[in-house]
Amino acid sequence: KAARLFAAVDIGASSGRVIVGRVSDTVQLDVVHRFPNGVTARNGNLFWDFDGLLAEVFTGLGKAAAHAAALGGPIESIGIDTWAVDYGLVDEEGTMAGPPYSYRDGRGAVQVARVHGLLGPDRLYETTGLQHLPFNTIFQLASEPDLTGRQALLIPDLIAFALTGVRRTESTNASTTGLFDAVAGEWATEFMQALHLPARLFPPLIEPGETIGTLLPAVAALTDLPPGTKVVAVGSHDTASAVAAVPATGPNFAYISSGTWSLVGVELRAPVLTEASRRANFTNERGVDGTIRYLRNVGGLWLLSECMRTWAQEAHDAGSPASAAGLPALSLEELLAAAAAEPAGGPLIDVDAENFIAPGDMPNRIRAAVKATGGTLETRPAAVVRCILDSLAAAYARTVREASALSGQSVDVIHIVGGGSQNKLLCQLTANATGLPVIAGPVEATALGNILIQARAAGAAPATLTELRAMVAASHPGVQYLPR
Ligand code: LFR
Numbered sequence: 001k002a003a004r005l006f007a008a009v010d011i012g013a014s015s016g017r018v019i020v021g022r023v024s025d026t027v028q029l030d031v032v033h034r035f036p037n038g039v040t041a042r043n044g045n046l047f048w049d050f051d052g053l054l055a056e057v058f059t060g061l062g063k064a065a066a067h068a069a070a071l072g073g074p075i076e077s078i079g080i081d082t083w084a085v086d087y088g089l090v091d092e093e094g095t096m097a098g099p100p101y102s103y104r105d106g107r108g109a110v111q112v113a114r115v116h117g118l119l120g121p122d123r124l125y126e127t128t129g130l131q132h133l134p135f136n137t138i139f140q141l142a143s144e145p146d147l148t149g150r151q152a153l154l155i156p157d158l159i160a161f162a163l164t165g166v167r168r169t170e171s172t173n174a175s176t177t178g179l180f181d182a183v184a185g186e187w188a189t190e191f192m193q194a195l196h197l198p199a200r201l202f203p204p205l206i207e208p209g210e211t212i213g214t215l216l217p218a219v220a221a222l223t224d225l226p227p228g229t230k231v232v233a234v235g236s237h238d239t240a241s242a243v244a245a246v247p248a249t250g251p252n253f254a255y256i257s258s259g260t261w262s263l264v265g266v267e268l269r270a271p272v273l274t275e276a277s278r279r280a281n282f283t284n285e286r287g288v289d290g291t292i293r294y295l296r297n298v299g300g301l302w303l304l305s306e307c308m309r310t311w312a313q314e315a316h317d318a319g320s321p322a323s324a325a326g327l328p329a330l331s332l333e334e335l336l337a338a339a340a341a342e343p344a345g346g347p348l349i350d351v352d353a354e355n356f357i358a359p360g361d362m363p364n365r366i367r368a369a370v371k372a373t374g375g376t377l378e379t380r381p382a383a384v385v386r387c388i389l390d391s392l393a394a395a396y397a398r399t400v401r402e403a404s405a406l407s408g409q410s411v412d413v414i415h416i417v418g419g420g421s422q423n424k425l426l427c428q429l430t431a432n433a434t435g436l437p438v439i440a441g442p443v444e445a446t447a448l449g450n451i452l453i454q455a456r457a458a459g460a461a462p463a464t465l466t467e468l469r470a471m472v473a474a475s476h477p478g479v480q481y482l483p484r
Helices: 050-071 109-118 121-128 137-142 155-164 189-194 217-223 238-244 275-279 302-317 332-341 362-372 381-407 424-434 445-457 465-475
Strands: 004-011 015-023 027-036 039-042 045-048 075-082 087-090 151-154 211-214 230-232 253-258 262-268 283-286 292-298 413-417 438-440 479-481
Touching: 004 050, 004 238, 004 445, 015 050, 015 445, 027 050, 027 445, 027 465, 050 075, 050 155, 050 217, 075 155, 075 238, 075 445, 087 155, 109 137, 121 189, 121 275, 137 151, 151 155, 155 211, 155 217, 155 230, 230 445, 238 253, 238 262, 238 283, 238 292, 238 445, 238 465, 253 381, 262 381, 292 381, 302 362, 302 381, 332 381, 332 424, 362 381, 381 424, 413 424, 424 438, 424 479, 445 465
Parallel strands: 004 075, 075 230, 253 413, 413 438
Antiparallel strands: 004 015, 015 027, 039 045, 087 151, 211 230, 253 262, 262 292, 283 292, 438 479
């Protein structure tokens, strides 16, 4: 049976890709375009280069059109997912006020006390079920000087708007704003009023699987895609798409979507809004098909990538070649091999600490955190990397245990998906720390979730999440790690 073709635009905090998904009885991916992403600093603030990202999306869609032509079929639709929380402000004409701020900017954090003065943390949690993160959309919006005549479009919605001219807010991502009712699945309008936000600040909600619109003629011309090509809502929050594609074969699983962040938790039918859950800072974000992603944002490979950025800079400053200055070679592979040779039982840090959110000089911040707990950490990169991975694995184990205890969901296997699933040391340390089998992969779970929700909407994939996951498991067998 001939495969049907769909395009996924999947952009994370450190990289983006455009992928063609081939869907028949199996689902296969062809990455047709990759590009870097990262925050840009200007006048002491951190932004995303949205125009640059959009240019890469157009390039990637052009490559997707060419790839589909070579495969002999059309791209039936396009789905978009990115990180959550952040937004761009757009006026009535559709002009953007400026580049979107990054959640790593500190402007949300300074608003927390004022917002909590108006809406207490317990009241917020009872309705939204959202974990407290200082950069949640609600806090960022509280720092906006003037919202009159503006609409806030979350990043994937902003891209969909640029492609179709249609404004919608996709619901899985809406659930990360702090302004979304986790039980009703609607905007928490009373919170918007309390904060004096315009009633129509966000466009109407849309659910994964529904059609947002068709390509604007200019976009179709630019990308060589047929003019009628649809843009379909998927789990536009990258984590929602990743969780949809976790290759679970039974009901009792936990997942770790491991990338810039580690999103660690379980899938539920209904939110857990208890005081114990709030204190443990678990979130009830919306998944596809109205599921609840009951999870915590645990620190992630951001800690490692920021360290590597610092070491590369130091090597550069010391003058090339790095070896002449006595500095280590800095490939990820070599660092991980060296970290694997370090002894177990070294110092640990709290990978969730708020002071790891901002970029810059991560190795020294990590050493300072170890020192603050009375320990010492050597400056050798291998020791620092081992500390990060040991700390992540310990946090994963604690979080899985808590998720299970707070929700009553039993867990007998852990799926690690995303970039971290390729980190063998991290996967093995996680199996050891949890005492549970870990199944690693697929690395492109997010894109698979994106593609499968589109395919299902087109009648090319089965109806239930369980069946979609079975398709992923059959198409992309994982690697198993048993506790040692
Ligand atoms: C992961 C992610 C997390 C979200 C963080 C910030 O890419 O989407 O789920 O908390 O980025 O948006």
